[in-house]
Amino acid sequence: MQPVNTSVSENPILEAAHEAAHHEHTDNRMFGFVVFLLSESVIFLSFFAGYIVYKTTSLHWLPDGVTGLEIKEPTINTIILVSSSFTIYIAEKFLHKNNLWGFRAFWLLTIAMGSYFLYGQAVEWSGLAFGFDDGVFGGSFYLLTGFHGLHVLTGVLLQLIMLVRSFLPNEYDKGLYGIEATSLFWHFVDVIWIALFTLIYVWQ
Secondary structure, three states: OOOOOOOOOOHHHHHHHHHHHHHHHHHHHHHHHHHHHHHHHHHHHHHHHHHHHHHOOOOOOOOOOOOOOOOOHHOOOHHHHHHHOOOOOOOHHHHHHHHHHHHHHHHHHHHHHHHHHHHHHHHHHHOOOOOOHHHHHHHHHHHHHHHHHHHHHHHHHHHHHHHHHHHOOOHHHHHHHHHHHHHHHHHHHHHHHHHHHHHHOOOO
8 A cells, every 4th residue: 555645745735724824824923913012002092091181180280390392393203203104105015016125215214214203302302301200291201202212113123124134035935924014013103103292292
């Protein structure tokens, strides 16, 4: 009796099952990443809720000598950060068309815009007239903007890793999960900042 050949590469049924399992694994990874972002959203929402409660119930909300926040530079930073969602989207489109240099150009532009946002935030922090320990407002301001800034930094680092990977031969033939997850994370960071900017800078 001849032994049954169970090699995946030579058995079309096993090969199809292997491919299905591969796709299912990829889908599960993205699903898990979305769940992670939802958990991050809950953290930010709890911070936002605390900020609103303290702001609406505190008799002396702003620290002594502080009448409000300067909004011009944060507005410019906001425009740059939100615009980076469009550049990363264009970069993805180039990658789907197998145009690696177009992808790299717009991906690098997104990295530059995110880095500029971090620089602008550092400049703003260095010029503020209050610190982390100046009342609930001071603590809330640095907690919210700092926690978001940490996410921006994480997004920039992830983008740098994806950019380096684009120079490896046939790297994206194995799938675009890393690119798609990084892009989704960046859109999440931008949406959170819009809510944070409105809460802290617009609603003064």
